[in-house]
Structure formats: C-alpha cells, structure tokens
Amino acid sequence: MASALEHVAWEPCWIEPRPDRALESHARRKQGMSNPAIPYFSSVPWLARGLVDLHPEYGLLMQIDHHIMDLVGLVVSQENSCRFCYAAVRAMLWAQGMSTERIQGVEQDQARADLPPRTVAAIAFGRSQSRSGPVGARAARDALRRAGLGTDEMKELAFVVAFLDFSNRAHTIPAIPTRPVERIPDQLLMRLLRPLVNRILRKSRYRGQATSLDRVPSYPYVRLVRAYEGSPIAPALGRTLEEMWGSRHLTRRCKLLMLAVVARGLACEVCAPEIGEALQNEGMTESAIAHVLTHLDAPELDPVERILVPFARDTIWYEPAVVQRRARALRDRLTGPQLLEGIGVASLANGLCRMGAMALDHP
Amino acid sequence: MNRTIVAVAVMALLAALAGALYRQRRHTASLRAQLDAAAAELQHLQEACSRLAPAGVVQRLIADGLRLSPEAAAERKVVTALFADLVGFTAMSERLEPAVLARVLNGYFQRMSDAIHEHRGHVSTFLGDGILAYFGALQPNPWQCNDAVRAALAMRAAMREYNVELAREGLPALAVGIGIHRGTGLAGMIGSRERMEYGFVGRTVNLAARVQGLTRTHQVDILITEALRPDLDTRFVLAPMPAEPVKGIAEPVVTYAVREALS
Numbered sequence: 001m002a003s004a005l006e007h008v009a010w011e012p013c014w015i016e017p018r019p020d021r022a023l024e025s026h027a028r029r030k031q032g033m034s035n036p037a038i039p040y041f042s043s044v045p046w047l048a049r050g051l052v053d054l055h056p057e058y059g060l061l062m063q064i065d066h067h068i069m070d071l072v073g074l075v076v077s078q079e080n081s082c083r084f085c086y087a088a089v090r091a092m093l094w095a096q097g098m099s100t101e102r103i104q105g106v107e108q109d110q111a112r113a114d115l116p117p118r119t120v121a122a123i124a125f126g127r128s129q130s131r132s133g134p135v136g137a138r139a140a141r142d143a144l145r146r147a148g149l150g151t152d153e154m155k156e157l158a159f160v161v162a163f164l165d166f167s168n169r170a171h172t173i174p175a176i177p178t179r180p181v182e183r184i185p186d187q188l189l190m191r192l193l194r195p196l197v198n199r200i201l202r203k204s205r206y207r208g209q210a211t212s213l214d215r216v217p218s219y220p221y222v223r224l225v226r227a228y229e230g231s232p233i234a235p236a237l238g239r240t241l242e243e244m245w246g247s248r249h250l251t252r253r254c255k256l257l258m259l260a261v262v263a264r265g266l267a268c269e270v271c272a273p274e275i276g277e278a279l280q281n282e283g284m285t286e287s288a289i290a291h292v293l294t295h296l297d298a299p300e301l302d303p304v305e306r307i308l309v310p311f312a313r314d315t316i317w318y319e320p321a322v323v324q325r326r327a328r329a330l331r332d333r334l335t336g337p338q339l340l341e342g343i344g345v346a347s348l349a350n351g352l353c354r355m356g357a358m359a360l361d362h363p
Numbered sequence: 364m365n366r367t368i369v370a371v372a373v374m375a376l377l378a379a380l381a382g383a384l385y386r387q388r389r390h391t392a393s394l395r396a397q398l399d400a401a402a403a404e405l406q407h408l409q410e411a412c413s414r415l416a417p418a419g420v421v422q423r424l425i426a427d428g429l430r431l432s433p434e435a436a437a438e439r440k441v442v443t444a445l446f447a448d449l450v451g452f453t454a455m456s457e458r459l460e461p462a463v464l465a466r467v468l469n470g471y472f473q474r475m476s477d478a479i480h481e482h483r484g485h486v487s488t489f490l491g492d493g494i495l496a497y498f499g500a501l502q503p504n505p506w507q508c509n510d511a512v513r514a515a516l517a518m519r520a521a522m523r524e525y526n527v528e529l530a531r532e533g534l535p536a537l538a539v540g541i542g543i544h545r546g547t548g549l550a551g552m553i554g555s556r557e558r559m560e561y562g563f564v565g566r567t568v569n570l571a572a573r574v575q576g577l578t579r580t581h582q583v584d585i586l587i588t589e590a591l592r593p594d595l596d597t598r599f600v601l602a603p604m605p606a607e608p609v610k611g612i613a614e615p616v617v618t619y620a621v622r623e624a625l626s
Contacts, residue, residue, distance in 0.1 A: 101395075135503065264505055265503070265504075265505060265506075266503075267503055267505075293505075294505075294506075294594055295509065295596045295597070296506060296509075297596070297598075313506065316502075317502040
C-alpha cells in the first residue's frame with residue numbers, strides 16, 4: 001500500500017535502541033501489542049511512558065469516537081510529515097478493515113461527501129491546528145461549534161491533536177525507523193492475520209471513564225491540567241508532566257526555557273505567563289527572560305541551555321530531514337539522554353501550547 | 364456427442380470468461396496504479412506549493428479550486444525583506460559567453476538561496492540578477508530579524524567560497540550588495556488571472572531594495588535599517604552609516620553596516 005509520505009526524506013536514526021523490559025511490557029499491557037518505538041526512547045523513561053500513557057486510544061477518551069481519532073491522526077501526521085505515526089495510523093485503519101482506497105480518499109480529502117459533518121469538522125480542525133497553532137484557535141473552535149460539537153468534545157479533540165503534535169515530533173526528530181511499520185499492510189502474514197489483529201486492537205482500545213484528579217498539580221500548566229478535571233486526561237497529563245519535571249537529564253530551568261521558546265514561537269498567550277512565572281521562581285529576572293526569548297541566547301545561560309534553547313524553535317515549523325540533521329548535529333555536544341530529553345520537552349511543548357489555546361480560551 | 368459439444372462449449376465459455384476477468388483485473392490494477400501515481404504527484408505538488416505560499420493559503424486555494432478569491436487569502440503581516448543584487452554584473456554579462464554567464468549566475472542563485480533557506484527565509488523571486496527573500500512570511504517567526512541578518516552573513520561567506528571556485532576557473536569575482544528592512548505589508552496571492560504568486564506588497568520591499576542600493580554609496584555589502592535593531596542579537600557588530608535620502612521616502616534613511624557576528 002503506497003503511502004503518501006513515502007517520498008518524504010527521512011534521515012537514518014541516530015539513537016541506538018536499548019531494550020527495556022519494564023517499559024516494553026508497560027506498552028504491551030496498555031496497547032495490546034509491542035510498540036517498536038519504545039526501545040529508542042528507553043533512556044528517557046518519562047518520554048517513553050508519556051507516548052504510551054497519553055495515547056488517546058487507551059482509556060482517555062470519553063466523548064470522541066475512536067474512529068474519528070484515527071482519521072484525525074492520519075491527517076495531522078500527514079501535516080506534520082511524520083512517516084512513523086502516519087504509517088502506524090494507516091496500519092491501524094487497515095487492520096480495522098478500512099480499504100486502502102478509502103484510506104487514500106481520506107488522505108486526499110475526497111471522502112468529505114460520505115463522512116458525517118462532525119467527522120469532517122474534526123479532520124479540518126486537526127489540519128488547521130497543526131498548521132496555525134494557537135493563533136487560529138478561536139476560528140477553529142467556532143468551526144467545531146458550528147458543526148455541533150460540545151465543549152467537552154472540543155477539549156478532547158484538542159487533546160487528541162496535541163498528543164499527535166507531541167508524538168509526531170518525538171518520532172520525527174530522532175528519525176525513528178519507519179520501514180517496519182510502513183511494511184505492515186504488505187506483509188503476507190499480517191494480511192492473513194488481519195482479522196485477529198483487528199480483534200486484539202479492538203480489545204485493547206477502550207473508552208475512558210470519569211476520573212478524579214487526586215493530586216493538585218504543583219507545576220506549570222496547572223490551569224491546563226485542571227481544565228480537564230473529571231476526565232482521565234487530567235491525571236494522565238499530570239503524571240507525564242510531573243515525571244518530565246522529575247527527570248534529571250536536563251535542569252528544570254532548561255526545560256522551562258524550551259517551553260517558553262515554543263510558546264513564543266507559536267504566539268501562545270495562554271501558556272506563556274505561567275511559564276514566565278515559573279522561570280522567575282527559578283531566579284531569572286523578567287528582563288533576562290525577555291532577552292532569551294528575543295535572541296534565543298543570553299550570557300547567563302549554561303552550555304546545555306545555549307544549545308537547546310535555539311534548538312527548541314527548530315521544532316515548531318520544520319521539514320523532517322532538516323530538523324533531523326540539526327538534531328543529529330547536536331550529538332557531539334550533548335549526552336544522548338540530554339538530547340532525547342530535549343526533543344521530548346520541545347515536542348511536548350508544541351502539543352501543550354495548541355491544547356492550552358483551545359482548552360483555556362486563547363484570545 | 365451432443366454432451367461433448369456442450370461440455371466443450373461451456374469450457375470455452377468459462378475460459379473466455381476467466382480470460383476476460385483476468386484482463387479486467389489487470390486493467391483495474393493498472394488504473395489503480397495510475398491513480399496512486401496521480402495522487403502522489405498531487406501530494407508532491409501540494410508540498411511544493413507550500414514552499415511558495417503559506418500552507419494555509421495553499422489549502423484554501425486547493426479547496427476553492429478555480430473559484431479562487433485571492434482577496435480572501437490576503438492579510439497584513441510584519442515581515443523582514445532581504446534584497447540582494449550583484450554588483451557590476453551588467454559589465455560582466457557583456458564580457459562572458461552566454462553559457463558561462465548562465466552557469467555563473469545559476470551557481471550564485473543556488474548558493475544564495477541555500478543560505479537563505481538554511482536560516483528559515485524563503486526566496487520570493489529572482490529579479491534579473493537580484494534576489495528578493497522574506498523572513499516570517501510563510502510561518503509566524505518572532506526571530507525573523509536575527510534570521511535575516513544571519514542569512515546575509517551566510518550569503519557573504521558563501522560568496523567568498525564561490526569566488527575561490529570562480530578564480531580557479533579564471534572567471535571574475537562576484538560581489539553582492541544586501542539590504543534588509545522589516546515592516547508591515549500586505550501578504551497574499553497577487554497577480555493576474557493568468558499568473559499569480561504569493562507576494563508581499565508595501566513600503567517594506569521598496570525600502571529593502573533602496574537600502575540595497577545604498578550599499579554602493581557606503582561601499583559595504585550588508586546594510587540594515589533602524590527597524591531591525593531593537594530585536595537584533597547584540598552579538599552582531601554594526602557600524603552606523605550616515606543618513607541618506609532615498610527615492611520615495613521623505614526622511615533620509617539611517618542604516619547600519621553589518622560587520623560580523625561575535626560567537
């Protein structure tokens with residue numbers, strides 16, 4: 001099955017996969033099958049777990065239909081040129097019985113006529129949010145409302161797109177190998193086992209249930225996590241954020257600076273104040289923060305920050321091969337886990353800004 | 364006897380049907396392959412177009428098809444315009460063979476475009492031996508001033524390398540003048556029904572071109588306007604130039620020569 005992204009240039013992966021039994025079995029338990037990308041992320045456990053735990057298909061959605069999620073996943077991954085995620089969603093749709101023609105129809109926007117208006121609106125939302133980000137949030141929200149989506153549905157959809165923007169970048173920037181996933185629908189064994197695979201997938205995907213937020217978050221993005229209170233998204237997001245802050249490969253200040261750069265690049269007026277406040281709590285003055293955000297550098301930055309702060313802006317709008325080469329060029333200047341954690345933080349920031357703008361009413 | 368004839372006839376019919384079915388399947392497969400190729404081509408085209416205009420504009424154009432309303436895609440934007448022009452090219456063009464001249468010119472355009480692209484700019488158009496590029500036109504870019512000046516410095520470095528190559532071939536050295544200005548303008552699909560391009564219209568582009576012209580007056584290769592300075596990295600070494608009157612602007616224009624970027 002020819003993929004529309006097969007021609008997208010994709011550099012060789014520079015991460016040596018490192019098997020981690022605990023992380024891999026966590027992914028298998030949650031997703032019903034092994035996840036081939038996990039060994040590449042195992043040196044930064046919060047990132048590997050976050051990619052599994054925040055995956056909307058596995059118990060996080062209460063409103064949005066899984067099928068809509070898949071279709072949104074297809075177009076957002078296409079927008080972000082993520083060959084890995086794109087191939088994974090295609091394989092998922094194929095395993096569920098969708099014909100290759102129909103998958104291609106959705107990719108090419110030809111299926112508008114036979115898709116329900118809400119699905120069409122959700123797909124358009126995924127596209128527009130990936131392209132314009134927070135700046136287009138208000139128009140995107142109005143379009144969804146016109147298509148009949150309620151507030152909770154819109155918030156879930158914003159989360160789905162945010163997760164995809166996070167996952168797409170996390171897989172694209174280190175150039176996680178795509179061939180094993182792209183080949184799935186062409187393999188004879190997989191074709192024979194298609195009904196069985198479909199059954200396994202169906203069993204492992206489940207609806208979310210109302211979940212209380214036991215712990216009041218104590219980190220930036222508090223408002224964002226609270227905006228999802230009652231949904232299983234809130235504790236899952238809170239856990240990932242907490243683990244991200246707890247990880248020691250990069251300093252808290254470095255992570256905050258990267259988040260601030262992405263928020264500025266996306267003109268996110270929702271996330272920026274909270275991150276700015278957190279940076280001031282780290283001892284940075286307002287003028288120092290402004291200097292970093294204007295010039296992507298400052299004399300008071302440490303050597304790791306001086307590398308990762310400008311790199312964060314490369315993750316906002318990118319061509320896969322270009323950003324992959326830029327990341328690869330940093331390998332000699334950072335440790336492997338530092339670089340991977342930097343990629344994880346920047347990827348997450350790209351998702352959170354888009355999500356914040358939708359869920360917290362971007363002006 | 365009759366049974367045999369019937370059996371043979373049925374078998375012949377079945378064979379003919381099987382043949383027809385086989386041919387039909389092959390035909391369908393061939394059509395599908397052509398459709399796949401056309402879809403892939405379309406995808407390529409859409410992606411190529413996204414490099415010429417913002418992805419949102421391309422999407423709107425594709426959705427609208429021929430019922431295009433260019434005015435709907437127009438918007439006001441703050442953009443940094445970079446205008447580059449070869450110094451003394453006209454004299455050189457009279458001396459060189461057309462084929463050599465074209466090769467020299469293409470090598471120059473390629474190197475300059477690479478430097479611009481590497482620093483997140485996009486080449487809008489080639490005007491004779493000139494290049495007009497924008498920073499912040501296709502995607503929002505709060506760091507557009509720094510990007511434009513870094514691109515200009517990369518163009519200077521690329522030009523030096525190219526001149527070494529040209530000297531090796533016994534060809535004359537090239538020199539480029541670059542003017543950079545930031546300002547507001549109208550961005551959108553501009554042109555006639557027959558030929559349209561994503562462009563940026565306004566005083567910003569004119570002033571960048573005029574500032575480029577001032578590089579000859581001040582005998583420098585890179586000049587920027589005052590509008591860039593507030594957002595410019597302090598590590599750029601700038602030298603203020605005397606204010607000069609330029610066509611179409613009431614007040615004399617203050618410019619700064621970019622010497623280097625300190626690491």
